[in-house]
Amino acid sequence: MNRRELGGFLRSRRERVTPEEAGLARGVRRQTPGLRREEVALLAGISVDYYVRLEQGRGPQPSRQVLAALARTLRLTGDEQDYLLRVGGQLPVRTDQSPEVPANALRLLDRLDEAPAMVVNACWDLLAWNRMLVALIGDPAARPGKERNTLRWLFGGSRGHLPDNHAELGRQAVADLRAAGRYPDDPQVRRIVEELTASSPRFAELWAAREIEVQRTVTKRMVHPEVGEIDLDCEILSLPGGGHRLILYTAAPGTTSRHALDRLRAFA
Incomplete structure (x- = not known):
């Protein structure tokens, strides 16, 4: 409790x-x-x-x-x-964030060649991704490990590859982090909350508001330097054990965004 x-x-x-x-x-x-x-x-x-x-x-x-x-x-x-x-102490709080991405999730990423996809943990660290995600946002491997984090991108990191509606996405991500119920028991969650509370007034404001909203589907509008504006539906799927989630970016068939994703496959 x-x-x-x-x-x-x-x-x-x-x-x-x-x-x-x-x-x-x-x-x-x-x-x-x-x-x-x-x-x-x-x-x-x-x-x-x-x-x-x-x-x-x-x-x-x-x-x-x-x-x-x-x-x-x-x-x-x-x-x-x-x-x-x-x-209130009536549901267990899981703090066992395994650093290892499940092997079945890695196999699934390899098979997804039409949609950008990645695996994140409860702190929104990028742990694994496919070639389509690299084509969409650049290669996360080119960044230091600490910078492969969506929350840090939204609240003070590089803005170059962020979606146009990053302010609303930031609100949703903070509400999701709070909803996980891992704070303050999980040291990894506690560290990133303390870091961003000290460095970002906007994060501190959102965290203090105590919004609770588990993210399952969100919409992102991005502007890609090669294919232009893309509206993407972001599906967030929980993976068994360890607090990992698989995130898929898709676009409706027949739309300009779907055609843009098809063009991105050439870069991937």
């Missing part, structure tokens, strides 16, 4: 829910953004003192039933509910 993160997360979500959304009258003297602590406790069926201690990071470990009641009261999404259960 991570008491500090549980308290901060509850507070941030309480401030997001309006009285009207919770079925309550706003009143004329309301100064608190969102719901009051007393209102959350009432709606969740727990004592005010108990809820206050949870927000202050000094309460006992809540039961799954209490967390479920709080999730309903605070109108959490599915990803946010999973995160609440994890930081």
Whole structure:
């Protein structure tokens, strides 16, 4: 159980829910953004003192039933509910990020010759990639290991190969990193959070917002020096064990972006 993160997360979500959304009258003297602590406790069926201690990071470990009641009261999404259960100690936190990419994932990369693809870990480090990805963004192997990281690219690294909507992609990546529930128990995640919090005010702002959103499909618009503008659907697929994910870039058949990918195959 991570008491500090549980308290901060509850507070941030309480401030997001309006009285009207919770079925309550706003009143004329309301100064608190969102719901009051007393209102959350009432709606969740727990004592005010108990809820206050949870927000202050000094309460006992809540039961799954209490967390479920709080999730309903605070109108959490599915990803946010999973995160609440994890930081509340009701789901195990996996910190075993194996540095080795599974052999089956490497074989799959070799077979993917029409779509750019790569394997990343929970920190968004690029661990493996195919020739089409090299044709799309350049060769990651030409960069030092520390620079093969999407978060560092989005929050202070080289902008040369980043998509046009990198600001929104940065928000999504931070929300995904938070949703993984590995912070602060995983040393690798903790290090990159501390590094980017110190070096990037935008990252620090997004991290403090505690957005929770597991990334599954995102859209990227990129401008390639040889084939021009490309709109790509980015599919993010979890691989069994180790926290690795396979990312595929595709474009709809018959579109100019698909034709651009076909041209990239010549470079690959």
